[in-house]
Amino acid sequence: xxxxTTRPETLLGxxxxxxxxxxxxxxxxVGKFVDLPLCGRRIPIVADDYVDPEFGTGCVKITPAHxxxxxxxxxxxxxxxxxxxxxxxxxxxxxxEAYRGLDRFEARKQIVADIEALGxxxxxxxxxxxxxxxxxxxxxxxxxxxHQWYVAVQSLADPAIKAVxxxxxxxxxxxxxxxxxxxxxxxxxxxxxxxxxxxxxIPAWYDEDDKVYVGTDEASVRAAHGxxxxxxxxxDEDVLDTWFSSALWTFSTLGWPDETEFFxxxxxxxxxxxxxxxxxxxxxxxxxxxxxxxxxIPFKKVYITGLVRDENGQKMSKSKGNIxxxxxxxxxxxxxxxxxxxxxxMMQPQLKQKIEKATKASFPDGxxxxxxxxxxxxxxxxxxxxxxxxxxxxxxxxxxxxxxxIWNAARYVMMNMEDKSVSDAAHHAPHFSPADRWIISRFExxxxxxxxxxxxxxxDIAAQTLQEFVWNExxxxxxxxxxxxxxxxxxxxxxxxxxxxxLLSILEKSLRLMHPFxxxxxxxxxxxxxxxxxITGDSIMLxxxxxxxxxxxxxxxxxxxxxxxxxxxxIRNIRGEMDISPAKTIKVFLRSDNQxxxxxxDEARVFLQKxxxxxxxxxxxxxxxxxxxxxxxxxxxEILVPMAxxxxxxxxxxxxxxxxxxxxxxxxxxxxKLGNAKFVDNAPDAVVAKEREKLAEMESAVVALxxxxxxxxxxx
RNA sequence: AGGCGCGUAGCUCAGUUGGUUAGAGCGCUACCUUGACAUGGUAGAGGUCACCAGUUCGAAUCUGGUCGUGCCUACCA
Numbered sequence: 001x002x003x004x005t006t007r008p009e010t011l012l013g014x015x016x017x018x019x020x021x022x023x024x025x026x027x028x029x030v031g032k033f034v035d036l037p038l039c040g041r042r043i044p045i046v047a048d049d050y051v052d053p054e055f056g057t058g059c060v061k062i063t064p065a066h067x068x069x070x071x072x073x074x075x076x077x078x079x080x081x082x083x084x085x086x087x088x089x090x091x092x093x094x095x096x097e098a099y100r101g102l103d104r105f106e107a108r109k110q111i112v113a114d115i116e117a118l119g120x121x122x123x124x125x126x127x128x129x130x131x132x133x134x135x136x137x138x139x140x141x142x143x144x145x146x147h148q149w150y151v152a153v154q155s156l157a158d159p160a161i162k163a164v165x166x167x168x169x170x171x172x173x174x175x176x177x178x179x180x181x182x183x184x185x186x187x188x189x190x191x192x193x194x195x196x197x198x199x200x201x202i203p204a205w206y207d208e209d210d211k212v213y214v215g216t217d218e219a220s221v222r223a224a225h226g227x228x229x230x231x232x233x234x235x236d237e238d239v240l241d242t243w244f245s246s247a248l249w250t251f252s253t254l255g256w257p258d259e260t261e262f263f264x265x266x267x268x269x270x271x272x273x274x275x276x277x278x279x280x281x282x283x284x285x286x287x288x289x290x291x292x293x294x295x296x297i298p299f300k301k302v303y304i305t306g307l308v309r310d311e312n313g314q315k316m317s318k319s320k321g322n323i324x325x326x327x328x329x330x331x332x333x334x335x336x337x338x339x340x341x342x343x344x345x346m347m348q349p350q351l352k353q354k355i356e357k358a359t360k361a362s363f364p365d366g367x368x369x370x371x372x373x374x375x376x377x378x379x380x381x382x383x384x385x386x387x388x389x390x391x392x393x394x395x396x397x398x399x400x401x402x403x404x405x406i407w408n409a410a411r412y413v414m415m416n417m418e419d420k421s422v423s424d425a426a427h428h429a430p431h432f433s434p435a436d437r438w439i440i441s442r443f444e445x446x447x448x449x450x451x452x453x454x455x456x457x458x459x460d461i462a463a464q465t466l467q468e469f470v471w472n473e474x475x476x477x478x479x480x481x482x483x484x485x486x487x488x489x490x491x492x493x494x495x496x497x498x499x500x501x502x503l504l505s506i507l508e509k510s511l512r513l514m515h516p517f518x519x520x521x522x523x524x525x526x527x528x529x530x531x532x533x534x535i536t537g538d539s540i541m542l543x544x545x546x547x548x549x550x551x552x553x554x555x556x557x558x559x560x561x562x563x564x565x566x567x568x569x570x571i572r573n574i575r576g577e578m579d580i581s582p583a584k585t586i587k588v589f590l591r592s593d594n595q596x597x598x599x600x601x602d603e604a605r606v607f608l609q610k611x612x613x614x615x616x617x618x619x620x621x622x623x624x625x626x627x628x629x630x631x632x633x634x635x636x637x638e639i640l641v642p643m644a645x646x647x648x649x650x651x652x653x654x655x656x657x658x659x660x661x662x663x664x665x666x667x668x669x670x671x672x673k674l675g676n677a678k679f680v681d682n683a684p685d686a687v688v689a690k691e692r693e694k695l696a697e698m699e700s701a702v703v704a705l706x707x708x709x710x711x712x713x714x715x716x
Numbered sequence: 717a718g719g720c721g722c723g724u725a726g727c728u729c730a731g732u733u734g735g736u737u738a739g740a741g742c743g744c745u746a747c748c749u750u751g752a753c754a755u756g757g758u759a760g761a762g763g764u765c766a767c768c769a770g771u772u773c774g775a776a777u778c779u780g781g782u783c784g785u786g787c788c789u790a791c792c793a
Contacts, residue, residue: 415751
């Protein structure tokens with residue numbers, strides 16, 4: 001019979017040849033015996049489904065002691081299990097004398113040579129296969145039979161499955177429950193023996209007849225089994241699986257079973273935060289063990305984070321040398337130090353050059369210092385529901401800049417408080433400007449959103465919401481809107497004081513809102529500004545987290561400021577596209593059929609003048625002739641920047657064409673929808689109404705812009 | 717091989733129960749040192765939402781398939 005093998009040396013441990021039960025070529029041989037070359041052994045021919053008759057010759061050598069599948073075959077056919085390897089993977093004394101003591105690879109060569117010499121070698125051909133290697137050593141692994149300890153796990157798994165099924169324990173995001181169930185429902189008995197030199201030795205002792213005794217220590221074993229000092233006991237060499245010990249963590253750390261004061265108070269805990277790669281190892285086993293020993297679930301929620309990978313999407317690991325130490329992102333590190341760190345104490349020194357090359361490519365100048373808050377904020381921002389987090393230094397840099405922004409905003413606030421003081425909200429409220437009421441309202445919206453994000457564990461959205469509020473609303477608009485009021489302090493001291501109060505109090509509240517996300521800078525700034533509000537306290541950590549209060553919402557103020565922003569952006573757009581220097585003050589005309597626009601102008605005038613750098617703002621009554629101008633629309637409002645000396649007619653035509661083109665695209669899309677009877681009939685009324693409104697707005701805008709375009713054409 | 721994910725702007729990622737002319741940050745282009753901030757400001761460019769088919773008035777979103785990619789588990793005589 002011809003067999004193939006990639007490990008010829010295992011022939012020494014063969015105890016059968018297997019064929020498929022329905023393989024007509026061999027059925028007549030099943031139950032008979034063959035002579036195993038080199039060993040002088042006669043081994044049976046067995047029939048087993050495991051054999052693929054299509055593969056090779058359809059005959060498989062069976063080595064139960066050194067192959068997982070062969071082991072199963074061996075059990076089915078009650079085959080002899082012959083271990084031919086020592087722990088050092090050389091050939092042991094079970095093999096014929098000629099091979100004893102040879103390293104497994106030496107033995108392989110020798111056996112091939114000997115088989116050939118006997119004329120039994122059919123052929124040698126290359127064959128691709130995956131060889132299992134030790135993670136750390138890189139050494140090829142041989143299956144090898146040993147005695148180890150197992151936990152019969154089914155009776156532990158059943159209640160642990162139920163606890164998640166009935167919602168006592170919830171995974172966030174929920175889809176991870178599938179992973180948990182998949183593992184738990186196919187759970188195998190748990191091998192708890194580990195061949196390591198550290199850890200808890202397995203509490204099992206053997207006498208000289210290999211009879212086993214289990215107990216907490218040797219003395220108690222002797223006592224329990226009446227073993228005198230004359231009997232020699234040796235403890236199992238192996239240690240317990242680390243996950244076995246750590247699965248006791250949830251309750252043993254709370255004093256269970258001796259001191260149960262903390263246990264009674266804190267167990268079960270609320271949330272376990274961990275990575276998905278730990279679901280099998282820790283989460284499942286903590287649940288099983290805690291239910292078993294305490295009868296309680298260990299925690300109510302399991303928040304699963306993504307796994308942080310390197311910039312190429314690779315899992316970080318010390319042996320790969322692609323680890324990023326958080327400290328190095330916080331304090332920064334030179335390329336030399338980073339290389340030294342990544343190549344120190346390597347288990348596979350041959351990888352050194354490769355790691356150095358990759359590190360130099362990724363961090364040619366080392367890593368800059370980004371600070372703890374920026375790093376922390378980066379992780380929040382990346383904590384979405386996906387399972388991978390590719391680490392991007394660019395984002396950390398962006399958040400470092402955000403920290404800088406917060407710092408500078410605080411400087412602005414403090415600078416404006418020099419020699420000034422504020423009173424309380426009740427005193428200032430009557431003097432609040434629309435801008436003051438707007439930012440107060442926006443803060444409420446933000447606080448509300450943060451509350452929702454925290455409840456749903458969407459820290460990424462929370463991070464973005466905070467950054468948007470602080471940077472794009474507080475800094476970009478409110479601080480700017482406060483300037484005309486503060487600089488004109490003498491004209492309206494009450495309004496200025498009110499603005500100072502709002503600047504300060506919103507900053508203070510924002511710091512508290514951000515504190516869990518950026519603990520250091522918020523503390524640092526809070527220490528400086530809280531006293532200005534008369535707030536005393538040792539630390540922002542001990543201050544209340546802002547609670548949303550819907551009373552602070554102010555729709556009117558939000559509309560007012562949206563209007564002002566729209567007008568300013570319109571003017572800036574003309575400036576930007578018409579290449580008007582930001583240093584140049586310009587005249588602006590406004591015109592609208594809508595009286596509300598005129599009223600808004602009255603309260604907005606000072607803000608517009610400063611933020612858009614205007615020389616004058618003139619209101620044109622409907623029908624009044626306007627000067628030739630560059631135009632922007634904001635709703636029904638026409639924003640006109642007179643062209644004389646400023647604007648190139650052709651450029652303005654191009655600008656209008658671009659705008660008209662955009663609107664026409666929109667009209668086509670929305671008009672198409674509304675022209676479809678099925679859409680109008682089937683879509684919810686609110687959706688249809690919204691589309692109609694959009695269409696009407698776009699149509700009137702395009703008419704206005706076309707008129708402007710024609711006026712310009714006449715001029716040219 | 718089996719299981720589970722993922723493919724959205726140059727890059728890293730959001731996009732709730734299908735109803736936007738698809739968003740953010742970084743990067744890019746132009747202009748700007750104005751009295752918080754150049755680690756900044758203003759304006760702008762950039763996407764057939766991997767591909768194909770289907771369901772629907774309507775799909776980045778739901779279904780099926782294809783391709784690509786990642787992880788987990790097992791492992792081929």
